[in-house]
Amino acid sequence: MTSIVRDQWYVAAYGREVGRELFSRTICGESILFWRTEAGRVTAMSDRCVHRRFPLSESPSHLAGDTVVCGYHGFTYGADGVCVAVPGQTRVPRTARLTSYPVVEQDSFVWVFIGDPAAAETTRIPRAPWLDQEGWTTVSGMEPLAARASLLVDNLMDLSHETYLHGGYIGTPEVAQTPITTEVDEEAGIVSVSRHMADAECPPFYSRSTGLQGRISRWQDIEFTPPCLYTLHSRIAPVASVPHEDGSDPDAFHVEVVYAITPETEHSTHDFWAVARDFALDDEDVSAFLAENNRTVVLQDVVALDKLEQVIATEPDGYQELSINIDTGGLAARRMIARLADAGAGAGAAAPAAAR
Template sequence: MFIRECWYVAALSSELEGKPLSRQILGEHVAIYRTESGEVVAVADRCPHRGYPLSLGKVEGELLVCGYHGFTFDCSGSCVSVPGQDRIPTKADVRTYRVVEQGRWLWIWMGDGEADLTKLPETPWLVENPQWSSVTGYAKIDGSFDFLVDNLLDLSHETYLHNGSIGTPEVATTPIEVEVDDDAKVVRVFRHMDAVQCPPFYSKTTGLEGQVDRWQDIEYFPPGFYMLNARIAPVGQPPLADGSDDHAFHMKIFYGLTPASEGKVHDFWALARDFCVGDEEIDRFLEKMQASVVQEDVDALNILQARANESDTWSEVSIKIDRGGLAARRVLETMKQVQ
């Protein structure tokens, strides 16, 4: 069962050039495309005529033309032309979905009710911004949404699964703090590591060597948006009393978690940094490093799902590091109940 009345990331903006994109979201096939004027449109990926995927059609100006018999739709999903006759059947319109392009990510409202713009996560770091540079990417996981939530809320796995890039021994050994804001539906997990080894992911980008203070502050906005606020600073230099923190390097690591279908999830990611802004060499380095970190997670979650498919008698054991993940499960469960 999916949580529907909310926004999910549907695509990277960079995926919307050229042919329409086919993407399954919450079990529904959606065709997403950009018109000639730049508007982004999402429609049910099924022509009302014979059910052919509209994502296999083509965009002509502001119109989408089915690649099977040429049924043609405008941006509101209205069928404006069919072959061989002037009269257009009233049932020939196609369902549209509300989408909002916000910098590097495209968001989609999957609910039946009207799209609630007040619930749309704000991501100013992923739009043109002189203080921040960002890179982004995407992976598909043949593993359940719940596995990805668990993975992202418990970063102690970095020590073992991402050893050599972002994982150092202290990530697993440093205790976490967990906070749940039940009203706002936010789960926060804090891990502050002081005077620890700087992993290559950060040493190569910040230039800091040896020991650093490294903070990982997670904010998870269930179901579909996750932000890890990473802070890397010289040892013993916390933010000043007025909140300024100019001597530190900040990176925000975002995930858009979007269920594709039962047991499959889209993993959209982005990194934004407030240092080396505009440095394309750093962009490429981070893109490559993060893609390989994400691939390590993808491989692990695919294996977890394959094992889960084999057995229903097994049950898990939880420890203190799982408090963030368990809190997230509780919030997700509540959201499912109330919708």
């Protein structure tokens, strides 16, 4: 039984990672080749030559205009994955085509559809507009995680761990002390978790980036769109400052922390992280600080979750846990993901050939 939800859009890369070099990444257990056409369009197709399975991302495979030439015997494929030339004969076998994947570039990400391509059009791609929008400056990266995606979902849905795992970076005592409220919007497919701290210590992550000194009002409003996209709307302001009635919020600093949680395999995950801010837009020192600091925080999670994966991999299915109030959001996310997995599995069973 797979834990990977199919028939969904996943973040495969940042747009900046894909160019006129052959680029390969395993997404949900599928090795996918990405490259840009001469016109700049991103393509996504299987990274296995149909002839003898040589990886098309491996040298001496190469791009020739808008075709990719296999480095073993020269099978040549167009941007749609269809084979256009083979060696030693003029007739190209009708079945010589690579699985090609629906692909969309949006919000600085390359999104790829994993599952039955016929379902791609009707399946929503969640948004993270700040990452590619006027008025925001973003730093971002991706860390490989040797742990199943569900562990990262648990981790991000419960930020009380910041106090313990990320003390001295983003954690302060108030995070773990302050209760959360959780909401599930079944129709929109979103789990929300909020924690509003009215009078809290300002952690270095925010004091150094905003310049705020002393106690702060700190809001954490999470929106998770299972299975892939997590956003944390973070509001940092002087104590007692609240947004104006017209929606403006001039005394506050806003940070959008975005994670895309993409399974690489059943037991490993691509941990894409991005931090967008609406202040100090041109300040490169702030960018460098936030990039370095957030990466450190992500790596603290990676170390913990890699360890956790090793532990639970040795335990029987249905191992014991003990959940408390802080886990409400994580449990809601698990339920929504389980339902999506059932739906994806059902659709896959109905049309198994289409996905291959």
